[in-house]
Amino acid sequence: MLIWCVLRIVFPTGKPWLSAAVFLFAVLVETTQIFPLCDLLGVDNRLLRTLMGTSFAWGDIVAYLAGCLVTAAGDLILTKRKIGA
Secondary structure (H helix, E strand, O other), X not given: OHHXXXXXXXXXXXXXXXXXXXXXXHHHXXXXXXXXXXXXXOOOOHHHXXXXXXXXXHHHHHHHHHHHHHHHHHHHHHHHHHHHO
């Protein structure tokens, strides 16, 4: 959601692809967590390990999908209101 909000600042007008792009990015990041990337890179810092993630979870992908669907619906509603106004 935070990434989507930052991108909406950069692209203030409704972009239909924005939520899909954020979802694909989130899935890519989650998928990299299948591999022990932190261990391979020798990352010992707890904060950095938390930010990078150390475990893959299907539930996270479902949560990303739900969030992106909400943002896409919000964009559609706002776009229709602007067109109708």
